[in-house]
Amino acid sequence: METEPREQPTGLRARALAVASLFVAPRSPLDYLRASALPSGGHRARVVATRAECEGTATLTLSPAPRTWSAGQHVDLSVLVDGAYQTRTFSISSAPPAASARARTFDVTIRAAAHGRLTPMLVRDAKVGDDVRVSPPAGCFVLPDAGAGMGPLLFVTAGSGITPVMSMLRGSLSSDVLHVHFERTRDRIIFGSELDALAKADPSYRRTCELTGAEVNVDQMLARIRALCPDLHTRQTFACGPAPLLDAMRALYTELEIEDHLHTESFGAPAAPPAIRALAHDAETTVARLSFTRSQVNVDADGRTSLLVLAERAGLKPAHGCRRGLCRSCVAPLRKGTVRDLRTGMDTVATGGGVQMCINAPVTDVEIDL
Numbered sequence: 228m229e230t231e232p233r234e235q236p237t238g239l240r241a242r243a244l245a246v247a248s249l250f251v252a253p254r255s256p257l258d259y260l261r262a263s264a265l266p267s268g269g270h271r272a273r274v275v276a277t278r279a280e281c282e283g284t285a286t287l288t289l290s291p292a293p294r295t296w297s298a299g300q301h302v303d304l305s306v307l308v309d310g311a312y313q314t315r316t317f318s319i320s321s322a323p324p325a326a327s328a329r330a331r332t333f334d335v336t337i338r339a340a341a342h343g344r345l346t347p348m349l350v351r352d353a354k355v356g357d358d359v360r361v362s363p364p365a366g367c368f369v370l371p372d373a374g375a376g377m378g379p380l381l382f383v384t385a386g387s388g389i390t391p392v393m394s395m396l397r398g399s400l401s402s403d404v405l406h407v408h409f410e411r412t413r414d415r416i417i418f419g420s421e422l423d424a425l426a427k428a429d430p431s432y433r434r435t436c437e438l439t440g441a442e443v444n445v446d447q448m449l450a451r452i453r454a455l456c457p458d459l460h461t462r463q464t465f466a467c468g469p470a471p472l473l474d475a476m477r478a479l480y481t482e483l484e485i486e487d488h489l490h491t492e493s494f495g496a497p498a499a500p501p502a503i504r505a506l507a508h509d510a511e512t513t514v515a516r517l518s519f520t521r522s523q524v525n526v527d528a529d530g531r532t533s534l535l536v537l538a539e540r541a542g543l544k545p546a547h548g549c550r551r552g553l554c555r556s557c558v559a560p561l562r563k564g565t566v567r568d569l570r571t572g573m574d575t576v577a578t579g580g581g582v583q584m585c586i587n588a589p590v591t592d593v594e595i596d597l
């Protein structure tokens with residue numbers, strides 16, 4: 228279970244923070260100090276170009292670039308919004324620099340989330356000259372050493388899951404590649420014309436785009452993958468998309484006993500495991516009472532909505548970053564009760580430590596010191 232007790236200040240610093248608390252409640256001044264710090268090993272960068280992609284999607288070109296990165300890795304971008312830094316995680320969509328070279332710029336391609344706050348703002352308002360803070364590139368959704376002869380590959384992407392794979396395709400890929408991309412409608416396909424051009428120019432790259440419509444059916448998607456790729460067992464598969472699709476692919480690859488062929492990267496909110504969905508269904512909507520004790524706010528919890536979302540729906544503004552369990556900026560003290568990790572189904576009982584609010588939901592009545 229991922230918990231992290233917060234560091235307690237002492238002496239003069241503690242007194243200064245106590246005074247500052249009067250002005251920033253319900254957040255603590257430490258939250259602001261933590262949020263404004265440059266990520267360890269990270270750097271400041273500037274937007275040097277913006278490019279509209281398809282509807283609701285834009286590419287930002289940033290400079291300087293990280294010293295190096297591997298195609299498929301992601302960075303956290305932090306931008307100042309209403310006096311506090313907000314952080315989100317984005318895959319790098321441009322190709323990494325060639326060995327021994329140094330890139331001056333790098334791209335991130337951002338789709339505005341339907342109910343998001345930061346991504347619509349970035350897509351709509353980001354302009355040349357804006358400052359951002361950039362974490363070091365991270366993530367293991369990367370191709371094995373490109374020089375070692377990878378054998379045939381299958382890329383499965385859905386929606387904005389195309390972005391890390393685009394970095395791979397723009398790099399020096401020299402394998403037989405089959406690419407199955409899913410999108411709801413044709414006008415939402417990101418990089419469509421560039422991928423078409425690549426498929427025309429390079430016979431070793433074959434691509435198909437499957438339109439799902441608004442009602443996405445994971446079983447149908449899986450069936451299409453199997454139909455389009457009869458030699459599944461011969462290909463290393465790199466899949467990036469929503470968690471339910473990746474969960475279904477993991478189950479399939481396990482059933483076929485080729486789970487070591489599958490490499491995945493998910494985006495969006497983690498899917499609730501079946502146990503939690505059942506729990507919520509049995510109780511119709513409410514399974515627990517959630518109290519934010521410092522703010523004196525109580526809300527009903529359905530067992531599948533994260534503590535972070537519940538806090539925001541109640542009008543609170545907890546510190547947060549990636550919203551998917553990576554950056555730990557949403558950790559808050561769990562004072563009472565049991566919460567469940569929405570990704571793994573593991574329970575954590577209050578013992579005085581902290582809990583990541585973005586990936587945990589209440590199982591019993593819970594008190595959070597926020």
Ligand code: FES
Nearest residue numbers: 548549550555585
């Ligand atoms: S917001 Fe990043 S771990 Fe919760």
